[in-house]
Amino acid sequence: MEFGLSLEQRQFDDSLRDFLKDRLPMERLRALAEPGGGYDEALWTGLAELGLHGLIVPERFGGAGLGVLDAAVAAEGLGYAAAPVPFTGTTVMAPLAFMNSATETQQDEYLPLVAAGEARIAVGFAGLAGQTGAASVTLDGSRLSGTIGGVMDAGAATHLLIYLRDGTAALVEAGAAGLSTVPHRSLDRTRPLTDVSFNATPAERLAAANDKLAAARRVLDAGRVVLAADTLGAAQTMLDRAVAFAKERVQFGRVIGSFQGVKYMLADCVTTLEPCRGMVWYAAHAQDAMPDEARLTACHAKAHVADVAREVARMTTETHGGMGFTDLLGLHYWFKRIGFNRQVLGGPERCREEAAELQGWTLHG
């Protein structure tokens, strides 16, 4: 037994963090956040050099053939930097959807493009995920109709992959007939949400899974774990910055970190946040290797890390005093990223409800 990251995973983590530190200083983040499009060509292309796009695409399709744990490691780094990239949808859920539900021919056609960063496939759930907003889409033969609100990572998508309530997966090309996409800047300016409507839009089914609902849930679970990892990274940034600030800021002739009122808040942050890292790793590893625990740990990781991070975001902002509340420090990018991750693909209440159903703890279970 060895519960931890491998040498390769740690090296990948280091190089990703170095890259982001270099390429995404605060002024760059501000510049990218203002338009709120959630996509930057230079950053996206740069990440390709690190092999990020094909991270979990099987090697025979030109990817690195790694797992959800590796994606979680990457997501923590991206969250730490508040990187405006469509990672969860495009890099994790979309290739997983193809690996779970597409025919060999479809995989041949799309997965190499995903690995090359050329196909950026956003994934939307019309139902299933428990997200609020419009979620009513029907598939008639190969024509998709209806609306779905708040699709993440669709800022510069080349395709949309839509999951219906029953787990049916349908792929639509950007620019297809009858497709309308309205991107909205979101609370988190690094990532927009897109409202999508279809009017008899031509779609291609991914219909090779034996159990399409189970396959859809695997994709959803992986997405939730990766969002939990992103949240963990964002909360860690806030904690690191608050600790650094508490060592510098002087009030009443003392650095504020020497006051127990401040020290104890930061001790609470680390006491609750550090176990989240083990939890994220465990849940991610469960997606890769422990199918019996995959759903339960994904639901719990999404919910628990969101709850811990909310408190960390609150306490670390408070540590910064009035400055923490201003736009000047930019701390709010992470505060908002944590808020965004909490709501998409089902909030904590929804995720725990699913965990209850899974264990037969509901009235109808």
Added chain:
Amino acid sequence: MDLSLSEEYQALQAEIRAFIATHGHKSPKVGGGRKRPDQKTLDWQKTLLEHGYVGRTIPVEYGGAGKTPDVMEAAVIASEFAAANIYAGLTNQGVSMLVPTLLEVGTEEQKRAYVAGTIRGDIIWCQGYSEPGNGSDLANAQTKAELKDGFWVVNGQKIWTSSAHYADMMFLLCRTEPDKPKHEGLSYLLLSMNSPGIDRRPLKTMTGRSEFNEVFFTDVKVPESQIVVGRGKGWYVANVTLKHERLMIGDASKVTTRLEQLIKMLRATEVDGVPLIRQAEFRDRLLRLQGEVIAWKAHNLRLLTEAAQGIDSGVKRMIVKYGGTMLGFRLSSLAVDALGAAGLPFESAGEDAEDDDATTWNIDYMYDVGLMIGGGSNNIQKNIIGERGLDLPREPKVQTAEIPGSSPGRRG
């Protein structure tokens, strides 16, 4: 990442499962605070010793199984017993603190005299550390011992001494070198609790039992050879003990067991014909705790891996006491709430008998508060996490009366 167990550990796991299937019904109940082991517990301890599930790494000549220390083995054993809700053996201060200390730094004579009896449960130890004026500041101990005619003569007072009212022996931190700086003036003595001049006054606690005591020493004579390591080495020995306490990590068995017990209880308890587990408010609390326990177990797996690799886990280890006691309390809180009014009848069966389930939970619930205070209170833990873990500055030093000769600017 590899959570699979190698063949060796799988074999151990299978062996323990078979053991539990055969002998598990003889296990005493898990939880319920601290008592002198009753005959059932002593018999169970003997069975565990014979099978090498306790005293596993203690050399055969001192009554153990003589196996090479292996944190993974220890984790497999702990997790199997926890999963089966089976008592995993005595974890009193003699077993978990004194024995490893003696094995590391004690004399051959001390090891032969005390180790085997302690791990069998025949010798019960108490820890003479805290004093009325020095709870968190341990190195400031004022109880003194003077060497006269081949005996240490001890005078002073200890407090919060767990188990002293039924203990046979005490390991005592006392001041033998009053002229030396605070940390260098201490010695570590082993003494019989039946020595003349010892007055034990049980402190009845909120559980209704007397988990703690005040212990008064008036010219208590302790043979000179009962010192561990040597004069002025008490702080060093106390830190050896502490190190062993810190090594007992990677064990989330208590919270795991409690969660399993809670799930069973919420399934079995019906109000208005509906099991509590299907009532939204109870279910939500259970789910939140389940999430926390999953995180805590993963965190402990991480610590366990680092310990096996010889890595110092730093702040990850420092959060264990604070985080673990708080989680334990939230779990026992849900248990007493699920028991509800039906769980309020409370009659402890006394020091040497098993309590009923509701009383056991209520005692655990109260005892958990004691755990937050004892062994370095949780506010002290937060100082440690903040100062040693996050490198935040200490509180500015307040002028206090220091003991004569103590080094300035040091606080225990």
